[in-house]
Amino acid sequence: MSEARTSMLLRARRLDVGVAQVRAVSGLDLDLKAGDRLAILGRNGVGKSTLLAALAGLHPSQGELECGGAPLARWSARTLAQLRGWLPQHPDDPFASSVEEAVLVGRHPWLERFEWESEDDLRIAADALAAMGLAGFARRNVQTLSGGERQRVSIAALLAQTPRLYLLDEPLTHLDLAGQIAVLDHFRGVADAGAAIVMVLHDINLALRWASHLLILFGDGAWQAGPVDEVASASVFGRALGHPVRALDDAGRPHFVPA
Ligand SMILES: Nc1ncnc2c1ncn2[C@@H]1O[C@H](COP(=O)(O)OP(=O)(O)OP(=O)(O)O)[C@@H](O)[C@H]1O
Structure with missing residues (x-):
């Protein structure tokens, strides 16, 4: 099956996702199309990462789940990797590798078996590093990077993958304020260029600054989703x-603080 060019990038109906004794969502209905920016918020342990992995097709779920206009199982692993990209919470660096090699991993879904990276792949990786403020880091060993630098390398690898649906689990972890805003701004541009972006975030106000839609997980499978202005309220966030x-009041926009 060739890659769909549909603008509906993720569609979930009556989706149930859980792990061990935790029910992340029950009966989730969600539509994400090109340009949408969804922030997922909820307490520690409520199942946000589990849900994100399920949306990526990397964790079991029940119900309907479509990516790019077809059920996930319909796509080959390679096509699915061209279609959706996932940033996990914890990068794993068991071996020394250069930053450039780590970012080029994002190009693997686009290479034929045993094919070497082309000049285009190298340029895409260099552009992704530059977008994350890491021009000049290509030869560094990933094991020597600071936490924030390593996080930006992981994001650059995801950018180099050039999926149409981005699933990012706490991408702002370890980043300073300038880095957080730069990442959010960059992914706003990626969405404007035709992708759909999902981010698990913990900061309500950064989520509101960036997202077009919110998905709130309350625990025990309960959820609420919709455009930011329809979902954001002190009572919802408090609960x-x-x-x-x-x-x-922040110049006419709500700014939420702990009571
Ligand atoms: N393999 C597993 N076996 C047992 N429990 C698990 C397993 N994986 C996750 N859990 C538990 O499921 C719950 C949901 O985990 P998950 O990582 O999805 O939560 P989260 O909402 O992303 O949390 P956080 O905000 O802390 O990252 C947690 O209580 C976690 O301990």
Whole structure:
């Protein structure tokens, strides 16, 4: 099956996802099309990472789940990797490798078996590194990087993969404020260029600054989703995050702080 060029990049109906005794979502309905930016919020352990892995097809789920206009199982592993990319929470560096090699891993779904990376692949990797503020890091050993630098290498590898659906698990981890805003701004541009982006985030106000849609997980499978303005409220955030929250006025926009 050739890659779909549909603008509907993710469609879930009556989706049930859980792990061990934890029910992440029950009966989730979700549509994500090109340009959408979805932030997932919820307490520690509520099942956000599990849900993200399920949306990537890397964790079991029940119900309907389509990516790029067809059920995930319909795609070959290679086509699925061209279609959707996943940034896990913890990068794993058991061996020394250069930053450039780590980013080029993102090009593997686009290479034929035993094919070497082309000049185009090298350029895409260099562009991804530059976009993450890491021009000049290509020869560094990933095991010697700071936490924030390593996180930006992981994001660069995902960018080099050039999927149409990006699933990012806490991409702002280890990043300073400038780095957080740069990543959010970059992915706003990626969405504007025709991708759909899902991010698990913990900062309500950064989520509101960036997202077009929110998915809130309350625990025990309960959820609420919709455009930011329809979902964001002190009562919803307070209920979901386990601490009362109140809204301050920030030049006409709500800014949420712990009560
Ligand atoms: N393989 C497993 N075996 C047993 N329990 C698991 C397993 N994987 C995850 N869990 C548990 O399932 C729950 C959901 O985990 P998950 O990582 O999805 O939560 P999360 O919402 O992403 O949390 P956080 O905000 O802390 O990253 C947690 O309580 C976790 O301990």
